[in-house]
Amino acid sequence: MRDFFKWVTKMKIKFKLNGVVTEVEVEPHETLLNVLRDKLKVKSVKYGCGVGECGSCTVLLNGKPVTSCLVLAAKVDGYEVVTPDYIAQTHVGKIIIDAMLEEGAIQCGYCTPGFLTTIYAAITKGIRNIEDVKRALIGNICRCTGYINVLKAVKKILSETK
Ligand code: FES
Ligand code: FES
Incomplete structure:
Protein backbone atom coordinates (compact mmCIF):
# COMPACT_ATOMS: atom_id res chain seq x y z
CA MET A 1 0.00 0.00 0.00
CA ARG A 2 2.85 2.33 0.89
CA ASP A 3 4.38 1.75 -2.56
CA PHE A 4 1.07 2.55 -4.19
CA PHE A 5 0.98 6.03 -2.61
CA LYS A 6 4.58 6.55 -3.55
CA TRP A 7 3.59 5.89 -7.15
CA VAL A 8 0.59 8.24 -7.24
CA THR A 9 2.48 11.11 -5.67
CA LYS A 10 5.30 11.09 -8.19
CA MET A 11 5.15 12.47 -11.71
CA LYS A 12 7.51 12.68 -14.62
CA ILE A 13 8.07 16.13 -16.06
CA LYS A 14 9.71 17.06 -19.34
CA PHE A 15 11.17 20.50 -19.92
CA LYS A 16 14.02 22.20 -21.74
CA LEU A 17 17.01 22.76 -19.50
CA ASN A 18 19.53 25.06 -21.17
CA GLY A 19 18.19 23.99 -24.55
CA VAL A 20 18.25 20.26 -23.83
CA VAL A 21 15.02 18.29 -23.42
CA THR A 22 15.18 16.85 -19.92
CA GLU A 23 12.95 14.37 -18.13
CA VAL A 24 12.92 13.91 -14.40
CA GLU A 25 10.65 12.36 -11.81
CA VAL A 26 9.45 14.80 -9.18
CA GLU A 27 7.24 14.78 -6.13
CA PRO A 28 4.43 17.32 -5.70
CA HIS A 29 6.17 19.25 -2.92
CA GLU A 30 9.56 19.53 -4.63
CA THR A 31 10.75 22.92 -5.78
CA LEU A 32 12.51 23.64 -9.03
CA LEU A 33 15.54 24.65 -6.97
CA ASN A 34 15.71 21.24 -5.25
CA VAL A 35 15.23 19.35 -8.48
CA LEU A 36 17.88 21.38 -10.31
CA ARG A 37 20.46 21.05 -7.55
CA ASP A 38 19.77 17.61 -6.11
CA LYS A 39 18.40 15.59 -9.01
CA LEU A 40 19.93 17.29 -12.04
CA LYS A 41 23.16 18.41 -10.30
CA VAL A 42 22.97 21.99 -11.54
CA LYS A 43 24.98 23.50 -8.71
CA SER A 44 25.22 26.99 -10.22
CA VAL A 45 21.73 27.59 -8.84
CA LYS A 46 22.29 28.48 -5.19
CA TYR A 47 20.20 27.78 -2.13
CA GLY A 48 20.12 30.90 0.03
CA CYS A 49 17.02 31.69 2.04
CA GLY A 50 14.63 29.15 0.52
CA VAL A 51 11.73 31.60 0.87
CA GLY A 52 12.04 33.90 -2.14
CA GLU A 53 13.93 36.74 -0.49
CA CYS A 54 17.61 36.56 -1.49
CA GLY A 55 17.54 35.88 -5.24
CA SER A 56 20.51 33.49 -5.16
CA CYS A 57 18.36 30.73 -6.71
CA THR A 58 17.30 32.85 -9.71
CA VAL A 59 16.84 31.07 -13.05
CA LEU A 60 15.09 32.04 -16.25
CA LEU A 61 11.71 30.41 -16.73
CA ASN A 62 10.49 30.95 -20.27
CA GLY A 63 12.90 33.89 -20.42
CA LYS A 64 11.82 35.57 -17.18
CA PRO A 65 13.86 35.61 -13.98
CA VAL A 66 12.18 33.70 -11.14
CA THR A 67 13.28 32.53 -7.73
CA SER A 68 13.39 28.78 -8.25
CA CYS A 69 12.84 28.09 -4.53
CA LEU A 70 9.28 29.36 -4.98
CA VAL A 71 8.46 27.39 -8.13
CA LEU A 72 7.07 23.89 -7.82
CA ALA A 73 9.00 21.59 -10.12
CA ALA A 74 5.78 19.94 -11.31
CA LYS A 75 4.69 23.30 -12.77
CA VAL A 76 7.72 23.44 -15.05
CA ASP A 77 6.49 20.63 -17.29
CA GLY A 78 6.68 21.92 -20.87
CA TYR A 79 8.61 25.04 -19.91
CA GLU A 80 12.08 26.27 -20.73
CA VAL A 81 14.61 26.77 -17.92
CA VAL A 82 17.96 28.52 -18.26
CA THR A 83 20.50 28.40 -15.43
CA PRO A 84 23.48 30.63 -14.55
CA ASP A 85 26.16 28.16 -15.72
CA TYR A 86 24.67 28.32 -19.20
CA ILE A 87 24.34 32.10 -19.13
S1 FES B 1 16.94 30.73 -2.10
FE1 FES B 1 16.62 32.83 -1.58
S2 FES B 1 15.18 33.50 -3.07
FE2 FES B 1 15.39 31.38 -3.42
S1 FES C 1 26.97 37.46 -1.02
FE1 FES C 1 29.12 37.32 -1.20
S2 FES C 1 29.56 38.33 -3.06
FE2 FES C 1 27.44 38.64 -2.72
Missing part, protein backbone atom coordinates in the same frame (compact mmCIF):
# COMPACT_ATOMS: atom_id res chain seq x y z
CA ALA A 88 27.98 32.40 -18.02
CA GLN A 89 29.06 30.87 -21.34
CA THR A 90 27.11 33.29 -23.52
CA HIS A 91 28.63 36.45 -24.99
CA VAL A 92 26.55 38.74 -22.77
CA GLY A 93 27.13 36.49 -19.76
CA LYS A 94 30.90 36.81 -20.19
CA ILE A 95 30.66 40.60 -20.41
CA ILE A 96 28.64 40.64 -17.17
CA ILE A 97 31.08 38.41 -15.27
CA ASP A 98 34.14 40.31 -16.52
CA ALA A 99 32.60 43.63 -15.49
CA MET A 100 31.65 42.29 -12.05
CA LEU A 101 35.17 40.98 -11.52
CA GLU A 102 36.79 44.21 -12.72
CA GLU A 103 34.60 46.35 -10.48
CA GLY A 104 35.03 44.19 -7.38
CA ALA A 105 31.36 43.22 -7.38
CA ILE A 106 32.19 39.64 -6.37
CA GLN A 107 33.57 38.56 -3.01
CA CYS A 108 32.35 35.19 -1.75
CA GLY A 109 30.44 34.79 -5.01
CA TYR A 110 27.41 33.10 -3.49
CA CYS A 111 24.99 35.73 -4.80
CA THR A 112 26.76 36.11 -8.15
CA PRO A 113 24.80 33.49 -10.17
CA GLY A 114 21.57 35.23 -9.18
CA PHE A 115 22.92 38.67 -10.11
CA LEU A 116 24.28 37.29 -13.37
CA THR A 117 20.89 35.82 -14.29
CA THR A 118 18.89 38.91 -13.41
CA ILE A 119 21.27 41.30 -15.18
CA TYR A 120 21.39 39.01 -18.21
CA ALA A 121 17.58 38.96 -18.40
CA ALA A 122 17.45 42.75 -18.18
CA ILE A 123 20.13 43.33 -20.81
CA THR A 124 18.79 40.78 -23.29
CA LYS A 125 15.29 42.19 -22.80
CA GLY A 126 16.67 45.50 -24.06
CA ILE A 127 16.83 47.44 -20.80
CA ARG A 128 19.37 50.20 -21.29
CA ASN A 129 18.82 52.36 -18.26
CA ILE A 130 20.66 51.96 -14.96
CA GLU A 131 17.54 52.78 -12.95
CA ASP A 132 15.61 50.01 -14.66
CA VAL A 133 18.41 47.51 -14.02
CA LYS A 134 18.39 48.63 -10.37
CA ARG A 135 14.67 47.94 -10.21
CA ALA A 136 15.20 44.51 -11.80
CA LEU A 137 17.82 43.72 -9.13
CA ILE A 138 15.54 44.55 -6.22
CA GLY A 139 15.18 40.86 -5.32
CA ASN A 140 18.92 40.09 -5.34
CA ILE A 141 20.74 40.40 -2.04
CA CYS A 142 24.53 40.56 -1.62
CA ARG A 143 25.95 40.24 1.90
CA CYS A 144 29.58 40.96 0.91
CA THR A 145 30.18 43.71 -1.60
CA GLY A 146 27.11 45.84 -1.12
CA TYR A 147 25.64 47.37 -4.23
CA ILE A 148 27.92 50.23 -5.24
CA ASN A 149 30.35 47.96 -7.08
CA VAL A 150 27.51 45.99 -8.64
CA LEU A 151 26.09 49.22 -10.04
CA LYS A 152 29.51 50.27 -11.32
CA ALA A 153 29.65 46.90 -13.09
CA VAL A 154 26.16 47.41 -14.51
CA LYS A 155 27.25 50.79 -15.95
CA LYS A 156 30.17 49.08 -17.62
CA ILE A 157 27.93 46.27 -18.92
CA LEU A 158 25.48 48.79 -20.37
CA SER A 159 28.27 50.62 -22.16
CA GLU A 160 29.74 47.38 -23.53
CA THR A 161 26.47 45.88 -24.77
CA LYS A 162 25.22 48.92 -26.74
